[in-house]
Amino acid sequence: MKPGVLALASLLVLPLGASGQEEWAYYLVLGKSQLLADGGAFAEFQKENGGLPAAELRKKTIARLKAIAAQEQPGLLAALGSPRDVRPLWIVNAVVVPLSQTKARAAQALECVRWVYPAEYFPWEEGGAGKVAEVLSRTKREPFAIGRKRIPWNLKELNVPAVWKSLKVTGEGVVVTSFDEGLNYRHRDLRKNMWLNSDEIPNNGKDDDQNGLVDDLYGFDFTRMKAEVLDAGPDQHGTLTSCLIVGDGTGGQVTGVAPRAELMAVRAEGGAYLAARAFQYALEEGARVVNMSFSIPDLGETRGLWRMMAEHATCAGMVLVSGAGNFRQDADVPEQIRIPEGIPCVICVGGVDEHRRLAPFSSTGPVEWKSVKLYQDFPLPRGLVKPDVVAFPGPRLGLVGTDDDASYLDDGNLRQGNSLSGPQVAGVCALMLSANPDLPPWRVKELLESTARDLVPRGKDNETGAGLVNAFKAVQAAIRERKRR
Ligand SMILES: [Ca+2]
Ligand SMILES: [Ca+2]
Ligand SMILES: [Ca+2]
Structure with a gap:
């Protein structure tokens, strides 16, 4: 990615x-x-x-x-x-x-x-400093209504509007975080859905909630050890991924799968230490789902450290989602699916086009863990089947800008990649947890797979996993589980 x-x-x-x-x-x-x-x-x-x-x-x-x-x-x-x-x-x-x-x-x-x-890169200073550019306050949100808002094709294909309409589930009560490069939290589709740390008084230079980080209002930038997570650059990767999770359509088009979930912004690019800090923060501040639209190759034995972190976070009730990567055609020898999406408990999301054909770039399995000393499982040739499910990597996922953030419209909404597939599934996970907050993360993954529409070849395979996610069936299954438990 x-x-x-x-x-x-x-x-x-x-x-x-x-x-x-x-x-x-x-x-x-x-x-x-x-x-x-x-x-x-x-x-x-x-x-x-x-x-x-x-x-x-x-x-x-x-x-x-x-x-x-x-x-x-x-x-x-x-x-x-x-x-x-x-x-x-x-x-x-x-x-x-x-x-x-x-x-x-x-x-x-x-x-x-x-x-x-x-140890990889990490900043020397601790604790954070500096101010956030704008302090948003929590306004009472109306229940989500489609009204005259447009719904892009990918949400229809994933059967998302039926969840909002028939099951009345829109993500309320669930905090999703995205480990990304910062975002434009002023964006009209995001600003009402930003998670706000209610125990922290912003921009006063103090760590009011005593979590070790000064003024962490929207989340935290561990890469620079700062509270500000605003990304004003031309790329807007984090704005794109966040809009696909919680974009509520204030701008006219609903981009988010879970338009009433809340989005916590965390930056942690650099390596395993910063990822560990990010997981610790997200767990203690109450995030239920983490989207990770990044891929790290060639980690060797460090893959084991990432897997242990991911399994521990899952045991603490966090659903982990990551795009499958876009590296199928990059090398003569197909590259193994990277980290974190190659970890067994991480929901790895591949990509298909609107005709449900595998996107030519979407990375494929299997993944081996036999060479990693802490685990030594999933030997090739069978290995671990990945991806787990598929969604849509684009283009034209209905992402819209405003006068302030036209930068990410310059490419005509033609961006594509599994960085965009993962957030759609993170949104579906938020819907499932909104419908059934006590569903354990491993059941979220199992139900997502068992309700997906299987694509050829038959059964869970190394190209499209268990198939195309069906949000309506997945949330229905989550609700049934609530009644059984
Ligand atoms: Ca704090
Ligand atoms: Ca403060
Ligand atoms: Ca299949």
């Missing part, structure tokens, strides 16, 4: 001043004890915790993750020689610390260490 996302993901290597001394760098050291020990533990967790109400599942899982980190990290840091400048995490039991190459090699052999990864 966006190769630019990777520009910051370079290894920090910093020589010590005096000549002859060893180079040191930042490493992410993963502790031995984790919530889920291996691939099998995820299924066990579902069996044990599938019946918990959503709020309880999240509270309990976050408490367990934090308890493991609190219990293990003092010993871990002592074994690493008590390094200074420690950045602890809890979504996985891990610390980011500066180590010499010798110490990093020695750390790999420690009993309390599962794995040592090179």
Whole structure:
């Protein structure tokens, strides 16, 4: 999807001043004890915790993750020689610390260490600074009505308007976040649906809700450690993806699948550490769905770290969605579907055109995990079937601008790619959770697949997964599940 996302993901290597001394760098050291020990533990967790109400599942899982980190990290840091400048995490039991190459090699052999990864880019400063350009206030929203608004073809093909009309489900009560490049929160289709951190007084230079981040009103930009998430650049990637989730049609055309869900804006491009921070934030601030319209190639063993993070977030009640990527025709040898969409629990969304034929660029499976030491499952040739479902990567998804944001109309609404397929499915997940807030994330994925319209070849396949998402059937299934539970 966006190769630019990777520009910051370079290894920090910093020589010590005096000549002859060893180079040191930042490493992410993963502790031995984790919530889920291996691939099998995820299924066990579902069996044990599938019946918990959503709020309880999240509270309990976050408490367990934090308890493991609190219990293990003092010993871990002592074994690493008590390094200074420690950045602890809890979504996985891990610390980011500066180590010499010798110490990093020695750390790999420690009993309390599962794995040592090179830490990628992260900002030096913590906490945030600066102001947001405009402070939106929460106005009472009218119930969503189609009225005279236009509905683009993709929403009709996904059977979305029937959910709004017949089931009266529009996403109310669900917070969706998108890890993207910022967005235009002033956009008329978005401004009423921005998530607002009600515990934070904006632009006063203080961290009123004491979550460690100053003035985080709409979410947070972890890449620059700033509260401002406004993107005024020409690309508007985050505005496009957000409009496909919650765009409410104030401008005349409804672009969003869930026009009464709320959108939390998070930036975290750079690597696994910033993604971990973003997951922690989104979980604690109440997001139920995360859209990730990015793809990271060639991560090697670091794929395991991403998978552990994703599985832990899912255990805490978060639905993870990511486009399948656009790399089918890029190389002589087809490239394996990337991260995060290649992770088993992440809903990987491929793309078809309006005739339901696979888009020529849409990345295809299978995905292998046999080479990743923490897991070693899904060996080729069978591997893990991906994508999981398909939606529409465009073009002409009805995205409309205003005088202020004409920049993203300049291409005549001809943009396409699976960056745009994923958000439509993230929107469907929001509808399902709005209809049944206690549906666990793994059931959201299962119901999405079991209600999809299978496309050729028959059954779940490596081109179109379980098929084209049918929002009406998926939400109906979510409602039936509510009655059974
Ligand atoms: Ca704060
Ligand atoms: Ca404040
Ligand atoms: Ca099929």
